[in-house]
Amino acid sequence: MTKRKLIYFALVVLAFIHQDFWFWDNPTLLCGFLPIGLAYHAFYSLLAALVWLLALKYAWPADIETFAEGDSDYPETPVE
């Protein structure tokens, strides 16, 4: 599996783990003030940023700039 496909797989996994039914009714407070259901999704936002950072590195359409300038084909080639 290429790194690009791994990134796409990670995005699909990220979409699945958004549905955190395991914390749905969990009343635990982290650090004494942060409900775990909210903390999970705050962490999820950070995780999303991390996955997108990896997407920039491994799934970026490398020749998109040259396509935009009109001297290349449709951009499909990722940076590997």
Added chain:
Amino acid sequence: MTQLIIMAAYLGLLLVLGAIAHRFFSGTAKDYFLASHSIGPVFLLMSIFGTTMTAFALVGSTGEAFRTGIGVYGMLASWSGLMHVAVFFFVGIRLWAIGKRFGFVTQVQYFRDRFESNTLGLVLFPVLVALVIPYLLTGLLGAQAVVGSLTRGAFPQAFASTQGGLPPWMSGLVICGVVLTYVFFGGMRAAAWANTLQTCVFMVAGLIAFWAISSSLGGLEAATRKVLESHPERLIRGEAISQWQFLSYGLIPLSVGMFPHVFQHWLTARSASAFRLTIVAHPIFILLVWAPCVLIGVWATSAVMPDGSLIVPQGSPPNTELAIMVQKLTSPALGGLLGAGILAAIMSSLDSQFFCLGTMFTNDIVVHYFGEDRFDDRRRVLLARCFIVGIVAVAYALSLANPRSVFTLGIWCFSGFAGLFPLICASIYWRRVTSAGAYASILVTGLVWVLLFRQSGYGVNGGFLFLGMMPVATMFVCSLVALVGVSLLTAAPSAATMNRYFPSRRASAASLPALTAPGD
């Protein structure tokens, strides 16, 4: 009066920014509509974030958390962190490249060319305008309400009927006047710069409000402990949100892919690399804005004054929780900063929407039907400015009619845009999609939208679900099925269009047809 002075200073700053942006205006249509594709990473991040976040990010998130608890963050914010960025990454960057290569300024120009159909543009244009206008009015009415409530008592004799607050006709006039001035003179560059300032203001205002409110409530732990004692159900999702509702809400953020004003912002980017910062920072910015507001909303359910009375009394108007908490727990100066922050969140969407509608009327209707050759750059800019004045005037007049019912339309506008998302996605990735498929997708989305909207009592039932899910799920699926089904049953697009948008990887650039950019 302190609040009024701070808000007035903020509006004055926007006018100064507009004046500076005007000095950079080169006089060409491309510069006016797209800032000559000159916007770099930081301004692109701030302008796109400011445009996609409305006042709902501050006051609506607090209000929803007050009513339903912490689940609102996962349902609205963390979904957006994933889905908005997915749209930017998989759709926005490619549309930027296509738009820059072929010289598009508006979505309708792109769809007309991609689907080889003038009429498609004529069908899509009113749909997009009809979905943007209620969204725009929601912001304008919200701004009027915020200014009125935060200036209450400042002019007790002049405006006795509004308890001394600025009346809606006056606050609306000032807000429309400020937005019109900087957009009129500075065009898209002014909108991008103003959005950058506005995003800074509303993020800082939210964080300071969070810090000040938590301190007043005795600290983070004490504030949450009070909720645990009185309203523990607000600290979990429980039965306030169903699993299917939570899941199907993930389709709503796809609406950004069809927002005509976001399309225009994408095209302002200097390069594809300018998107990189937006892609990483957008989820983090969402976290910084939403998480504090959701916590304030939850705390507001149980926070009490020293005499034991609730800080936010029962029966308070919806979405006033944040303003009440700030007003009762912090200083007038912070009240003014919050007012400026809420105005910033509203105006950062409003300016782009006004400007985008002016751009669409100019390019998609007048220039398209009366002939591109008849309008040089100077005339196009003049035309756009006239349309922007007209649109602002119409929006202001509509806001005076005080159509409170438009607030119920907010989520329905987003659902309509999200229902059209398969269309823009297929146009980029699927060679075989046809204009008949596009018509079918638009018509089916419209039909399902109307049927479900009627079933919800024309938006009166705010918690309306269909098959246990948000209505957007049905719209999205029906739109997708119509698009794919009809495309497969109809003749494929011409080879010229296929080659134009999906050239063979072996084909040389010289084999691509010569193109004339509409904006050039």
